[in-house]
Every structure is written in C-alpha cells, then in structure tokens.
Amino acid sequence: MDAPDDxxxxxxxxxxxxxxxxxxxxxLIAERGAEHxxxxxxxxxxxxxxxxxxxxxxxxxxxxLALLGExxxxxxxxxxxxxxxxxxxxxxxxxxxxxxxxxIERVAAGAxxxxxxxxxxxxxxxxxxxxxxxxxRHVSTLLKExxxxxxxxxxxxALLAYANFETTDYLHVGCGVPVPRLQSTWVxxxxxxxxxxxP
Numbered sequence: 001m002d003a004p005d006d007x008x009x010x011x012x013x014x015x016x017x018x019x020x021x022x023x024x025x026x027x028l029i030a031e032r033g034a035e036h037x038x039x040x041x042x043x044x045x046x047x048x049x050x051x052x053x054x055x056x057x058x059x060x061x062x063x064x065l066a067l068l069g070e071x072x073x074x075x076x077x078x079x080x081x082x083x084x085x086x087x088x089x090x091x092x093x094x095x096x097x098x099x100x101x102x103x104i105e106r107v108a109a110g111a112x113x114x115x116x117x118x119x120x121x122x123x124x125x126x127x128x129x130x131x132x133x134x135x136x137r138h139v140s141t142l143l144k145e146x147x148x149x150x151x152x153x154x155x156x157x158a159l160l161a162y163a164n165f166e167t168t169d170y171l172h173v174g175c176g177v178p179v180p181r182l183q184s185t186w187v188x189x190x191x192x193x194x195x196x197x198x199p
Contacts, residue, residue, distance in 0.1 A: 092145035
C-alpha cells in the first residue's frame with residue numbers, strides 16, 4: 001500500500017536532484033563559459049559524485065543538451081504562442097521568415113546562453129535533441145501550411161542548415177558577413193521556397 005507514496009517521493013527526489021545539478025551547471029557556465037565547464041566541476045559544485053552526474057545525463061553533451069532545452073524554452077514559447085509574425089496569427093511564410101531571422105540573430109549574439117551551449121555539442125547530437133527536433137518540426141509545419149509542394153521534411157533540413165551554428169559562425173565570424181545580410185538571405189530563401197515572391 002505504501003508503494004505509490006514511495007514512488008512519488010522517489011520521483012520528487014529525482015526531479016529535485018536534477019534541478020540542483022542543472023542549477024550548479026548553469027552557475028558555472030555563467031561564471032566560466034560553457035567551454036570551460038567539466039563534469040567534474042559540476043559534480044563538485046553540486047556536492048555529488050561524478051558518477052551521479054553521468055548516470056543522470058549520460059555525458060557532458062547530455063548535460064549541456066538538458067540545459068539547452070531549458071534555455072530554449074522562452075524562444076520556443078515565443079514562436080509557438082507569442083505575438084505574430086514570430087508566433088501564431090501571421091501567414092505561414094511570414095512566420096517562417098521571422099523564425100529564421102530570430103534564430104540567426106540569437107546564434108550570432110555572443111551573450112545568448114542557448115547559442116553558447118549549442119556550440120559545445122556536436123551537430124548530430126543537437127539535431128537529434130528535443131530542441132533540434134522542435135525547430136525542424138516547426139519549419140516543416142510552416143512549409144506545409146504555406147502550401148509548399150515537395151518534401152517539406154527535407155526542405156526544412158535544408159533551410160535550417162543555413163541557420164545553424166557552423167554556417168552562421170563561418171559566414172558571420174569567419175567571413176565578416178553582417179547579421180542583416182544573413183537575415184535577408186534567409187528571407188530570400190524562404191520566399192523562393194514558398195513561392196511568395198522575391199525580396
């Protein structure tokens with residue numbers, strides 16, 4: 001008869017421990033930068049053994065992806081529930097333009113926590129994460145709503161490849177392309193794909 005209460009207590013303890021670990025990691029990232037935070041330092045800051053951290057998150061990338069999901073929650077709310085054109089209420093093509101422009105601005109911003117975390121995770125892991133899948137689902141859904149013929153799934157991958165860290169960093173940092181030019185190119189690509197006219 002006590003099992004349900006015991007299970008609920010275990011779940012509450014697990015959630016509390018997870019929150020404590022993520023809080024410790026977030027504090028260290030704010031102090032040192034994501035690139036300088038190790039599993040050992042997070043474990044020490046949280047007052048747990050390193051094994052506990054690995055059991056909870058698998059590896060450093062898993063920990064960073066968990067933090068990334070929390071850091072991206074505000075942006076996800078903006079593009080799923082916020083005001084148009086980023087949020088619902090604008091035509092699908094306009095929402096897609098706004099989404100890419102906002103994403104590029106965030107990727108290029110040096111102080112954005114989501115961008116700082118994402119850069120520390122391999123592209124394949126980011127793509128397969130909850131955040132990566134949410135971005136892809138959002139873009140492919142908007143392409144469908146815009147009436148785009150063809151493979152919306154693959155077209156979403158193609159568009160997002162332009163706005164990912166690797167491409168944006170190469171163009172913005174490596175080649176000196178300003179953010180407004182990157183954004184106008186995204187808009188042009190969206191308009192070409194959705195056939196709603198050129199810029």
